[in-house]
Amino acid sequence: MFAGVFERYPSARVILGHMGETLPLNLWRFDSRWPISHRGSMTLPQQPSFYIRRNIAITTSGVCSDISLRCALDSMGANNVMFSVDYPFEKTPVAATFIENARITETERQQVATGNAKRILKITRPIGPSA
Secondary structure, three states: OOOOHHHHOOOOOEEEOHHHOOHHHHHHHHHHHHHHOOOOOOOOOOOHHHHHHHHEEEEOOOOOOHHHHHHHHHHHOHHHEEOOOOOOOOOHHHHHHHHHHOOOOHHHHHHHHHHHHHHHOOOOOOOOOOO
8 A cells, every 4th residue: 555556556455354453443543654654755645544445345254343343334434344254263153143233233234244245346146045
């Protein structure tokens, strides 16, 4: 991002697991430090958080926490968070129960559970038991 890759390739996407590996917590820090960092001739027309939200999606893998999910949704945007299971380190029923009961709106649940994966990964087949 800081080398301008997302500026040159605006439709490129990176998907990070584990609720973004603290990325959602650090958006403000990236933006606040960018103007004062020692970056030589590197410039970006937008704040770092713009590229993070536009080009990076995150998954819930390995993190079954309402607080972490709310932070991810609020900081990254509901269109950038996808449900996943950290198999074999996480039991699928634990993750499934988490997303089914997470304290989020039903619209957010639909986006996170299936909608975002279909859109980001360009999945055209039905997802789920009836597939």
